[in-house]
Every structure is written in structure tokens, then in C-alpha cells.
Amino acid sequence: MNVPYAYDAWYPLAWSRDIGRQLATRRVLEEDLVVYRTEDGQVAALEDVCPHRLAPLSLGTLRGNAVECGYHGLTFDCSGQCVSAPGMARAPTGARVRSYPTAESMGMVWVWMGDPAKANGSEVFHLAEYDDPAYSVVEGDALPVQANYLSLADNLCDPTHVVYVHKTTLASAGREETRVQHERQGNKVITWRWVIDGPLIPVFEGLKDFGGANVDRWHYYHYHAPCIAVIDFGSARTGTGAPEGNREDCIRMFACHFITPIDQHSCMQHWLCLKNSPSSPEIDDRLLAGLRLAFNEDKRVLEAIQRNEDKPREWKRINLALDASSIKMRRIVEEMASSGS
Template sequence: MSTAAATPFERTSMKQYVYNTWYPLAWARDVRHELTKRRVLEEDIVVFRGEDGRVAALEDACPHRLAPLSLGTLRGNAVECGYHGLTFDCSGRCVRVPGQDTVPASIQVRAYPTTESMGMVWIWMGKPELADRSAVFHLPQYDDPKFSVVEGDALHVDASYLSLADNLCDPSHVTYVHRSTLASEGRIETPVQDKREGNKVVTWRWVIDGPLIPVFNGLKDFGGNVDRWHYYHYHAPSIAVIDFGSAKTGTGAPEGDLGDCIQMFACHFITPIDERSCTQHWLCLKNSPADPAIDARLMSDLRMTFDEDKRILEAIQRNEDKLQGRRTIRLGIDSSSIKMRRIVQEMAAD
């Protein structure tokens, strides 16, 4: 972790990890009764779904010779090491040592608490006794029948998770990076506002009397220009929810009347892998019924959007690696990103 004296935009070290929190591990659909390997906060983890349906996550190293347990065999609700057959249950306790009748209680591997929410498996990387499963992130609209879910994928990004978090606190880049999906012309100077709420940063702006953005085409015909909003909710350290939508100009949306609108919640669940890579899991909630054709187009458009971010962020990471120690400048548009990084510094220090 970088020192407490570091300012939010100094790039001397990106290793700022918060451990006592829930991180997205994998889509629940991808965790089956088989051994898979994941990496979170530079720790290798073997993951599997037991016969009872619950997800287990263990340190991916047998304490005998440190062979990866992910190379072993899943037997019921236990993992058999593929080197000498030591077997560990879902709690990390060794239940079998081939060639001897007794199993010393000291033979254990670390077990990580897990839970499920919003179609994701989440993992707790800190002290197990602090893991509160009721505190895992859950967006109320996920259970609202007025919304349908478009579940995305897991996008690998060769960049720091903090750089991706910068991006997800920043509406100002949309005009330049996402011209074909999220931007409209002539709105470069639209002001952006932000505020901190505890360990959360909210960044927002309204575009009044403008055209519908391309990604909304085909969802609703307003017969003219719209008033549209973007609210970026960043929950430290690795969750971002973007509430964006449109309503016909002059119908009261800025004052809170959203009775006839398009509204979406783009949810980004970031898994920090190490200092220079992360995984972006994403899904979208929209206030319209599921439709295979529309949903497929929406998924394609959003994936194109996130690939545009990926290209920029990975190029930034390459320059950060090459120009180590180079200090970047700050602009007024960086206000929410500065707040975000300060929150992460505070949480990491605690």
C-alpha cells in the first residue's frame, strides 16, 4: 500500500487494497461442481460449488508441498490434492492424509467466506469474522418486476482497478471515447457535479433538450429531443452503478417526474487481480420488458462501449509502466476521481 502522505493522483504505487469488503468473484452461472482457479488481490483461489449448491473458496496451495489444489480432484464436497492426495473440506480442514490414520488439526488451508447476490458470487478477502453476508451489494431494482436484466460478461482489463474506477466516476470522457454509443454532439461544456456520501461518490450531469443517445435508439420514440441524465454511483472500493436515462423534453424529468422515460442501471462489479489488471463484470437493468432482439443489440452496444474504455485504460497503464514516477496534472473534471481515490486510501489505511 502506498504511504498515507501520497496524494490521490500520484502514480508511485497502485497497490491500494481494501480487504474487509465483499468483492465480485465470478458470475454464479460460471461456478459449477468443478475446480476453477481465480485470482483476487494477488491471492490465488480455488473455487467450486459443492453438492449442496454452496460455493467454496480455498487458498490454492496445499500446505504439504504447495501444489495448487486447482490441479487436484473434486470429490463430493472436498478437494483432493493432485500431488499426494491430502483432502480438504469446504472449511479448509484436512479430512484425509493418505498413509496415516490420524489427521493433525493443524493441517488446514485458508477458506474465504462467499455469498451470492445479483447473479454474482462474492468473496470476502479480509478477516472472516467480519464477513457480514447481509451487507453484500444489492440494487433494489434487480428485484423490481418493472425492470429486466441483461447479464453481461467478464471483461479482462490490463489496467489498475483504480484506473477503471476513475473511468466510472467520469461522465466527461463520454463525449470523446463513446461517440457511437453514449454521446451526442454539442454537449462538451455540460457541467458535471459530484459529492461524497460516506464511502460513496456520486457524479452527475443533465443534458437538456438534446437528441437521444445511440444506445437508446429503438427502445422508445419520444418524437423529438429529450432531457437526459447520468448519475454515476461509485461504492468504494470496486462497485459502480450508472443510472442513466431520457424523458421527453419539458415533461419534468429534472424535477423528478420519471413517469414516461427510458431508464437503465449499468452495474460494474470490479475484481482487482493485481496492481496492473482487473476483471470488469457488468450487467444492465432497464425499465422495459425482456426482448431477445433488443437485449442482444443492447449487449453488443454496451460491450462495444466497454471495449472502448478498455483500449484507453490499457494504453494509459502501458504509459504508467513506462513513465514511472511521472506526476499527472489535475483538472476540474477530476474532482470525483480525487474523492474516489481518497476514499480508497482511507479504507486501505484502516
């Protein structure tokens, strides 16, 4: 079953570090784009097709701020207008390709896939802690996942899977029944749980010395439809008041997941981590390794689910009480898609 796309939204396109003065390709919402930086460093994104013979523009050459088609040399500026054509004194005015608004935030290039007139760069997602000197940024990967993007969104609205999928990275044993709470706030769903008086999770080992004491641990999953998840999670020594708001002496992280829907069967998971401790090559490398392991654990399950989704079946999936956040999230996406926003 195909899931809807909300076009009037900012989607993660690529890491800023990966877009330069070379033609790059990306696929978003089943549309192929050619992406590059102009001479002044701005990011241009065009429909990746020449209207003459439909050759991909990404097979061409970057000429200043314009793209020359590699088949017959038609050249398009970063607005998508053809500015020159071989054998013609004036370029055909009707020859143009679609251009897409772009913006940059949190080390990512973002693209607006809907009506360009509705694109507002000030609305691109940005987390305040990204600029906070008390936090360091650990920039992760672009993880390809052969599953529908809403299946990954389900995962990122769901703390309950952690104890089963992430036994060696993000979970502690014996907490399967810890209560999960959730609420909707506009186009956002928040899901949270507290684990009181438990051991430190493996991925936090070495980040802070609690002297072997147990900790109170929180997980707040903030899902901003249609494609952004921020998980606020951390630990403080048990009994120091973290559940009541005292988190002065704690480990705190924000795991940010920016999802690019590629098509109905695949997506790209861009992720980074913010932590309230200084950058350290040794610690950051260990953290990256732990998070890569955890997110590949999710990838393995989600891709297996997609393979089953693609098989013909006469019965439907069941829902459990723990699916409440995912149901809310999918309803928001459906509302955004049906309203054209």
C-alpha cells in the same frame, strides 16, 4: 506506483452461472483461490495451494464437498481443514488452508478477502431494481482489463470522458461543457450531469419511441468503494419535467459494474444492465452489442494508460477540475485500506 487494497470488503468473484461442481480458479487482490459448489449448492472458496508441496489444489479432484490434492492426495474440506492424508490414520491437524466467506447477489458470487469474523452477508451489494418486475435484467460479460482497478474506477466516476470516448454509443455531440456535479456520501461518491434538449444517444435507439423529439438525459454515477459502480442513466422527452423528478414516461437503465482487482496491473469488469422495459431477445442482443462496444472503447484507453503508467517518468500527472470525483474515490479507498476495512 502500487495502489492500496481494502481487504475488509465484499469483492465480486465470478458470475454465479460460471461456478458449479467443477474446480475453478480466480485471482483476487493477488491471492489465488480455488472455487466450487458444494453438494447443497453453496459456494466454497479456498486458498489455491496445498501446504504439503505447494501444488495448486485446483489441479486436484472434487470429492463430495472436499478437494483432493492432485499431487499426493491430501484432502481439504470446505472450511480449509485437511481431513485425510495418504498413509496416515489421522490427518495432520496443522494442515489447513485459508477459506474465504462467500455470498451471492445479483447473479454474482462475492468473496470476503479480509478478516472472516467481520464478514456480514447482509451487507453484500444489492440493487432493489434487480428484483423489480418493472425492470428486466440483461446480464453481460466478465471483461478482462489489463489496467489497475482504480484506473477503471476513475473511468466509472467520470461522465466527462463519454463525449470523447463513446461517440457512437453513449454520447451526443456538442455537449462537452455540460456541467458535472459531485458529492461524497460516506464510502460512496456520486457524480452527475444533465444534458437538456438533446438527441437520443445511439445505445437507446429503438428502446422507446419519442417521435423524433429531443430528450432530457441524465447520468448519475454511484461509486461504492472499493469496487462497485452503478450508473443510473436515462432519457425523457424534453419539457416533461424529468429534471424536476417526473420520470414516468422515460427510458431508464442501471449499468452495474462489479470490479475484481486481480493485481496491480489487471482487473476483471463484470457488468450487467437493468432496464425499465420488458425482456426481448432482439432488443437485448442489440443493447448487449452496443454496451460491449462502449466498454471495449474504455478498455482500449485504460490499457494504453496502464502501459504509460508502467514506463519510468520524471514528471507526474496533472489533475483537472473534472477529476474531483476520482480524487474523492481514491481517498476513500486509501482510508478503507489504512483502517483495515
